[in-house]
Amino acid sequence: MHPRIVDTLKRNQLSVTDSRKKILELFLQRKAALAHADIELHSGDEFDRVTIYRTLQTFVEKGILHTIPSADNSVKYALCKDACTEGHHHDNHVHFMCDTCGTTYCLDHVTVPQVQLPIGYQVQQIDLVASGICIKCQK
Amino acid sequence: MHPRIVDTLKRNQLSVTDSRKKILELFLQRKAALAHADIELHSGDEFDRVTIYRTLQTFVEKGILHTIPSADNSVKYALCKDACTEGHHHDNHVHFMCDTCGTTYCLDHVTVPQVQLPIGYQVQQIDLVASGICIKCQK
DNA sequence: TAGTCAAATGCAACGTTGTTGCAAAACATT
DNA sequence: AATGTTTTGCAACAACGTTGCATTTGACTA
Numbered sequence A, B: 001m002h003p004r005i006v007d008t009l010k011r012n013q014l015s016v017t018d019s020r021k022k023i024l025e026l027f028l029q030r031k032a033a034l035a036h037a038d039i040e041l042h043s044g045d046e047f048d049r050v051t052i053y054r055t056l057q058t059f060v061e062k063g064i065l066h067t068i069p070s071a072d073n074s075v076k077y078a079l080c081k082d083a084c085t086e087g088h089h090h091d092n093h094v095h096f097m098c099d100t101c102g103t104t105y106c107l108d109h110v111t112v113p114q115v116q117l118p119i120g121y122q123v124q125q126i127d128l129v130a131s132g133i134c135i136k137c138q139k
Numbered sequence C: 001t002a003g004t005c006a007a008a009t010g011c012a013a014c015g016t017t018g019t020t021g022c023a024a025a026a027c028a029t030t
Numbered sequence D: 001a002a003t004g005t006t007t008t009g010c011a012a013c014a015a016c017g018t019t020g021c022a023t024t025t026g027a028c029t030a
Helices: A004-011 A018-029 A036-044 A049-062 B004-011 B018-029 B036-042 B048-062
Strands: A065-068 A076-079 A093-098 A102-111 A122-133 B067-069 B076-079 B092-098 B104-111 B122-133
Touching: A004 A018, A018 A036, A018 A049, A018 A076, A036 A049, A049 A065, A049 A076, A049 B004, A049 B122, A065 A102, A076 A102, B018 B048, B018 B076, B036 B048, B048 B067, B048 B076
Parallel strands: A093 A122, B092 B122
Antiparallel strands: A065 A076, A093 A102, A122 B122, B067 B076, B092 B104
């Protein structure tokens, strides 16, 4: 098991349960973002659907995961960098969604550019999702 | 009724039906983006849920509407500019979602900035959604 | 303007996705 | 090991979205 797992949970004042460990491990193993359905698949019948919903929700609240918007009603989740704390996300990196394999990547080193909005719009957060063909799917 | 409605439908080789006219009119009246649920509310019992789903789908395919991604599993739809044609969307403007009133705006005059992605990522489309507080909700 | 064909709609039924309340089980702490 | 708190699983439900098919509507032609 990944050494960071128990540590991450404790640091966020979460009790260390099987489902939380397994779900967190899944995110640490795979580098890509995961949807609820992906987790359900990869965990088999190990946990109840409801537990997965609640765990994801908890992780987002604690700043362990962040959500990635999509245009097809299938929100994905990915690990936050250490900068995120409870209630305060700072995931201002670009996301990339591959149209071929469906994988969603966090491009941690690509920051979201400044955008000049019309006067009166007070911006709190900016999500930038690029889509196209990822490295692995290039022929 | 808005004069552009029948024209838009015919230009896209769609038969002019009541539901299509009403739904298109709704988008022309309100400047903001609408979710399926919004349309269902505003059309009362006039059409079946299924008809709304199918109409939205058709409009997106034809390039009349485009979808706006969101982080909460509630895709919204908004009118495309004339540049969009069947199967080819060119909606590279910024979207703004108000956290207070929930309204989603197309900022047609704010274009999505260039983003330099790592080598190997072939970008097809970029969605940029800003969120915060809109003009009307500023106190 | 009526007749014909193709397309769109409404209905019913179904599957998926997400939520809530509550009892049982697991965890943290002493 | 005992206690109180948190988390889980189950059941039931609500919302969301899809599909097939009969009926209706719209487009087109004569």
